[in-house]
Amino acid sequence: MLIVSACLAGINCKYNGGSSTNLKVRELVSRGEAIPVCPEQLGGCPTPRPAAEIFNSTGADVLDGTGKIKRINGEDAAPEFIKGAEEVLNIARLAGCSKAILKSKSPSCGCGNIYDGTFSGKLVPGNGVTAELLLRNGIEVLTENDI
Numbered sequence: 001m002l003i004v005s006a007c008l009a010g011i012n013c014k015y016n017g018g019s020s021t022n023l024k025v026r027e028l029v030s031r032g033e034a035i036p037v038c039p040e041q042l043g044g045c046p047t048p049r050p051a052a053e054i055f056n057s058t059g060a061d062v063l064d065g066t067g068k069i070k071r072i073n074g075e076d077a078a079p080e081f082i083k084g085a086e087e088v089l090n091i092a093r094l095a096g097c098s099k100a101i102l103k104s105k106s107p108s109c110g111c112g113n114i115y116d117g118t119f120s121g122k123l124v125p126g127n128g129v130t131a132e133l134l135l136r137n138g139i140e141v142l143t144e145n146d147i
């Protein structure tokens, strides 16, 4: 069983109320081989919600208490992002998932590269908060670009 980002499965859970549908991920869910989760919703964020990016740091820094996640309106989003990551880990453990396919570039789900915190589309090396927490707990993380 796999964990997948819900927005890749066509669920309208993105900050703007839309999805990032990937047909391969959708197929995995429809065959019962993957569980769709949205860490930001699981952390208590509403949908739609103001965009957020990790600022001048990475998901690893956020988990370690030194990083910042800012919404475009200036609010601190770190508590919700950390809670959501913990809930995704709970679900992965409950269902015995050893692998996840998560949405690239996202401050929660991104793996390898994430937006840099300037809301300009620029990327920096690093993982989103959920991707980082799953990796720290032995779960392999891929993005939709790897499948």
Ligand code: SF4
Pocket: 005, 006, 007, 008, 013, 014, 015, 037, 038, 039, 040, 041, 103, 106, 108, 109
């Ligand atoms: S938190 Fe992850 S699953 Fe939820 S909308 Fe963002 S990228 Fe998609």
